[in-house]
Amino acid sequence: MEKIIVRGGRSLNGTVRVEGAKNAVLPVIAASILASKGKSNIYDVPALADVYTINEVLRNLNADVSYEDGHITVNAEGTLGTEAPFEYVRKMRASFLVMGPLLARVGHARIALPGGCAIGSRPIDQHLKGFEAMGATVEIGNGFIEAKVEDQLIGDKIYLDFPSVGATENIMMAATMAKGTTIIENAAEEPEIVCLANYLNAMGAKVRGAGTGTIRIQGVDELTGADHTIIPDRIEAGTFMVAAAISGGNVLIENVLSEHLRPLIAKMNEMGVIIIEESNGLRVIGPEKLQAVDIKTMPHPGFPTDMQAQMMTLLLCSEGTGVITETVFENRFMHVEEFRRMNGDIKIEGRSAIVTGPNKLQGAEVASTDLRAGAALVLAGLVAEGQTRVTELKHIDRGYVDLAGKLKQIGADIERVYEPNESELENLEAPAPLKMEPNSNFAVK
Numbered sequence: 495m496e497k498i499i500v501r502g503g504r505s506l507n508g509t510v511r512v513e514g515a516k517n518a519v520l521p522v523i524a525a526s527i528l529a530s531k532g533k534s535n536i537y538d539v540p541a542l543a544d545v546y547t548i549n550e551v552l553r554n555l556n557a558d559v560s561y562e563d564g565h566i567t568v569n570a571e572g573t574l575g576t577e578a579p580f581e582y583v584r585k586m587r588a589s590f591l592v593m594g595p596l597l598a599r600v601g602h603a604r605i606a607l608p609g610g611c612a613i614g615s616r617p618i619d620q621h622l623k624g625f626e627a628m629g630a631t632v633e634i635g636n637g638f639i640e641a642k643v644e645d646q647l648i649g650d651k652i653y654l655d656f657p658s659v660g661a662t663e664n665i666m667m668a669a670t671m672a673k674g675t676t677i678i679e680n681a682a683e684e685p686e687i688v689c690l691a692n693y694l695n696a697m698g699a700k701v702r703g704a705g706t707g708t709i710r711i712q713g714v715d716e717l718t719g720a721d722h723t724i725i726p727d728r729i730e731a732g733t734f735m736v737a738a739a740i741s742g743g744n745v746l747i748e749n750v751l752s753e754h755l756r757p758l759i760a761k762m763n764e765m766g767v768i769i770i771e772e773s774n775g776l777r778v779i780g781p782e783k784l785q786a787v788d789i790k791t792m793p794h795p796g797f798p799t800d801m802q803a804q805m806m807t808l809l810l811c812s813e814g815t816g817v818i819t820e821t822v823f824e825n826r827f828m829h830v831e832e833f834r835r836m837n838g839d840i841k842i843e844g845r846s847a848i849v850t851g852p853n854k855l856q857g858a859e860v861a862s863t864d865l866r867a868g869a870a871l872v873l874a875g876l877v878a879e880g881q882t883r884v885t886e887l888k889h890i891d892r893g894y895v896d897l898a899g900k901l902k903q904i905g906a907d908i909e910r911v912y913e914p915n916e917s918e919l920e921n922l923e924a925p926a927p928l929k930m931e932p933n934s935n936f937a938v939k
């Protein structure tokens with residue numbers, strides 16, 4: 495089993511560069527199969543496990559996908575398949591984002607039901623409500639969702655009960671080639687939605703209003719492959735901002751768009767962190783003492799749920815009591831138990847976590863429960879006394895390119911190692927099987 499081992503106590507200094515955003519690149523890659531003509535070139539693609547998974551989903555649908563040095567080329571000119579099996583959807587829920595493009599392009603999609611995950615049940619009813627409003631028939635059975643369109647999707651007005659990021663993206667992609675105009679109301683406003691809309695428009699779509707609560711999509715007959723660069727990852731940037739702040743360091747974070755980080759910058763400023771916008775990035779300087787604040791996660795432009803666990807680490811090291819209220823996901827406090835193993839003082843009351851600090855965190859063996867929880871535990875390790883060993887790295891690898899290597903580059907005492915666990919050790923230590931000589935009762939080694 496691989497582990498990240500961190501020894502706390504170093505202040506981080508230097509420069510670190512942020513990758514293209516995971517949550518922007520996945521819908522963009524899914525959207526690339528909308529192009530029945532020409533190739534798409536997608537730039538600033540991070541080398542993440544999720545990117546490899548969505549590439550496999552596309553290849554399984556008969557698209558031609560190549561990926562090298564942060565650059566993906568997709569050619570989806572041929573006849574597309576219609577199925578995304580459970581082996582991909584199980585690894586990454588965003589695989590479901592091919593449903594909208596497939597309905598638009600082929601009129602048929604059969605995708606394994608995503609199921610629950612560590613941060614909540616995560617239903618997809620709002621995606622399906624949108625497809626049905628546009629004329630698709632949806633059937634659920636044998637662990638699959640199958641959607642079909644008789645002739646062509648038809649534009650409609652769709653009001654989302656919650657500004658779901660995935661539902662906004664899926665419906666937006668489906669609507670690009672629908673007959674007439676589709677209006678999504680109470681749409682998600684995240685920067686990743688704007689990144690996707692820009693790519694769709696470069697392909698020839700007519701999407702207006704992305705980044706606001708109302709998105710209008712006028713259907714067109716066909717889309718063509720286009721070139722597109724992915725926006726920087728605001729959550730990876732935020733994770734390094736916390737690393738600098740918590741360690742009392744001074745770090746320049748390059749390739750960031752500070753307008754995407756406003757809620758985080760505001761909260762960190764309230765806590766006493768110094769953040770300076772420089773021409774090539776954000777400089778983050780950790781203060782001697784951090785002040786506790788209250789945080790409530792909300793859809794954009796509210797405070798991002800994907801920074802909740804990392805901010806809990808910062809609160810653990812702050813003076814006073816801070817309350818974190820998680821309103822986006824029903825069960826995104828799995829990391830609290832792990833923080834308690836590191837001596838963290840946290841109480842859970844309903845959807846709120848009450849964090850009292852400052853805590854003298856102690857190194858321990860802790861498990862990532864989801865990708866941001868994993869990153870938050872690594873951050874805690876930066877300041878904990880002794881050694882912190884973070885396991886279940888498959889979660890971290892979904893969303894961070896070489897997290898340990900990048901933190902090491904700015905001065906952390908950190909390494910990623912392979913250590914066999916008990917069952918692996920048993921296999922290693924098992925005696926070599928005895929070989930029997932043919933027709934003999936004697937065993938020889």
Ligand SMILES: CC(=O)N[C@H]1[C@@H](OP(=O)(O)OP(=O)(O)OC[C@H]2O[C@@H](n3ccc(=O)[nH]c3=O)[C@H](O)[C@@H]2O)O[C@H](CO)[C@@H](O)[C@@H]1O
Pocket residue numbers: 516517518520587588614615616617618619620621622656657658659660661682686799800822823824
């Ligand atoms: C790949 C990607 O971009 N992932 C991000 C995306 O996830 P994702 O697109 O899955 O998140 P959503 O915005 O859809 O989900 C937000 C909330 O709405 C609920 N919901 C969603 C859809 C639906 O049909 N019905 C429903 O009830 C979910 O269970 C959740 O409680 O946005 C989340 C919220 O910012 C982020 O945490 C994820 O990192």
Ligand SMILES: C=C(OP(=O)(O)O)C(=O)O
Pocket residue numbers: 517587588800865866893
């Ligand atoms: C929850 C996240 O991602 P996903 O929706 O892909 O699980 C995340 O990026 O923090």
